[in-house]
Amino acid sequence: MLFTEIIFAPFLCLTFLGFYLCRHYSRLQILFLLTASYVFYGWWDVRFLGLIVFSSGLDYWAGHRIAAADTTAHRKFYLSLSLIGNLGLLGYFKYAGFFQQSLIDLLTAMGMQPEWAALDIVLPVGISFYTFQSLSYSLDIYSRRIEPERSLIRFLFYVSAFPQLVAGPIVRAREFLPQLRQDLFANSSSRGIFFVMYGLAKKIWLADPLGARLVDPVFAQPAGYTSLELLLAVYGYAFQIFFDFSAYSDIAIGLGLIFGLTIPVNFLRPYLSASPSEFWRRWHITLSSWLRDYLYIPLGGNRVAPLRHMANLMIVMLLGGLWHGANWMFIFWGGLHGLYLILYRMAGVDSHQPRARGFSTWISIGIFFHLTCLAWIFFRSPDIRSAFMYLHHMFSSFGGFQGLDPLVISGTLIAGVIVHGWCEKMIKDWSEAFTAWPWWIQSVLVYLTLVAFSIWFQSGVARQAFIYFQF
């Protein structure tokens, strides 16, 4: 089920109604929310509910065994079971076909003719997100950061909570589970409704039009466009993927607030980053912090020899790229970001300290934004050859607007820049101001926004699935 699908509206109303009716019975309330989450996930394909139940059940059991184990060897053993189970699932459903195809390509290049039937495995929606979420629980118990959760229902809901189930943010058990012991209905806030509307507006009015009018046609046939149009399409994609993914995160955060849950922020105006490490503190924050805590630091982080440190950075970024999908382009994209991190560290310009926004910082932001855009070309292109062809046309087909409507494109891009730079900064204040208004003004505003969405849909603008669903 997509948040932008019409069926989500009655689903949300019914779920909130049930949530309200169960407000005096906290266990029943969690059980109800768990059921709603499974209905939400099963809407896509009911068969894959088994996977999420298996993954959560395994970690619930392993978590208790790890905590109860009296020797390090036993603790490691149960942690290994959790890792093998979760990563095995992820590996099979997400990467088996990719590695098989890569092996076939390699053997073919070596002159052999392997006659293996291609694996045709359906990728379960959200598996990368809930697997990492579930895994973090076992890892946190192993490192004694948290105690195992006693209630199976609470744990199952932690892994499958519908607001962030299919595309994050990736929530940690230590942040989420304690909230389930509080009065969720009392914590429910109408700020959530504001965030949901804001997320929907970003998705419907910015991300989808950027994709449909600019990015998709240009990336489909770069030879038919001029350098300017190709450049604008790259900018367009940078904003499209930001608005698309941050919209999902905002809706997730909003839904969390509606149901009395605090879900962590996932984006902080990432294109205002002056360096790669700053970018990764602002972009998909919950994934980058997951990779930092459970991969980069265990590898030794920066407290090792410089060469090893660089290797650590590259390993984390390559795996971060691979997490996005079983495709060499994602690995290449991750590698490119790894390279940026290494080069900036070598040049000594990748400081963790916040800096005042002077002129030189704006230059740095401009430079790094374009480096990010360069990486997005590889992320968006179907293969390396297409990406280089895109770059080739960008630097050879000089000219102005030819196949695109300059007014619509520049208008949408300028709107994108304003929303990214200003609205994202103000959104917290606006949401608080919204909450302070009388309830009936809030209702009218929400209703009018829904009417505006319906006019937009009536005009026939194609809706697109969230980009991060495929990951």
Added chain:
Amino acid sequence: MKTLKVLWGVLGLGLISTVCVYLFGLGRMDMNDAKWQWIQSKIYDEPRQTIDYVFVGSSRTWCAVRSRQLEEGLNLKRVWNFGRHWTGRDMDYVIIRALLERHDVRHLMIETIGQERFTPHMYARYVMSADDMWAEVWYHLNGLTWRDYLTYSDPLKQRLKHMAGYGTELSVRAGRMWLSRVIYRLKYHREVQAEIAANDQTGGFYVNDAQLLPNPDFVEKFKNFKPIYPIWKSRVLLPPDSFADFYLQRIASVSDQHGTDVNFVFISDYASVLPSGQMFRRLRQWGPVYIPNLADIYKMAYWRDQNHIYQQGAVVMTDLIQQLIKQGPLSSDSGKQYE
């Protein structure tokens, strides 16, 4: 608690909108589509009048039936071509119902393309009346079995999604109609009014051939086509309770209430064969099916693409329809195959 109040407030406004749709029969939709606006202006804005023939269908009909030629040839007072973008029996029904409530129509000529699409028309949800929506909801619910609910089947999901779309549409329609009216007035009114006037000149027939350049893919695809004109040999298995039949039945019923004669006319695609016998019998239970002679219209120079005919071809097509009206629906060589 405030969240609850806000959500109740939104639902309350949605309910008010739904009641308004019921009470005031809100069913107009303003948008940048000149033909659609012309159809609406004819239905809603013109004083009650008698129309001899109204052709209802997709853009095939829009491009193929010359209203003025029929008026002259058959010595009629008024013929309207209500062909619009895309097929959809639900949309045919919505147009026919609104038309018959406000005008006296002698003969309806409903397009058939030899097959029935089961997908709803893209505009239908925005103009369908609330009671028609409920009727369709019951139709969908009746089409589900307990197994669908237990197994979370695709038909269940599709139908629930469709019904949720209707419910949401009703809950915002009043506000949407008002706001889109303002946007339409500010942005498109002048240019669409000019096109409405142009449609008045032709009775709704499409005359902008200059906008329809020959489609190179069409030319390439059919350059070696040898026309044949048989009835479909294969048996087309259609579910008895199909979406299209549901609306055809309602069209027949509403026409019967208003004393209007229902007919179907086969507006062919280029290189398509005649409707199967099974399809023919299905349509004939609601009204005669007019079958123009395919040999006369399968000339490539007449066609812009596989679905749309140029004016030059429309003259021939309209002439064929005129002959069928005079001599009988199956009087052509193609039609005789059904006798």
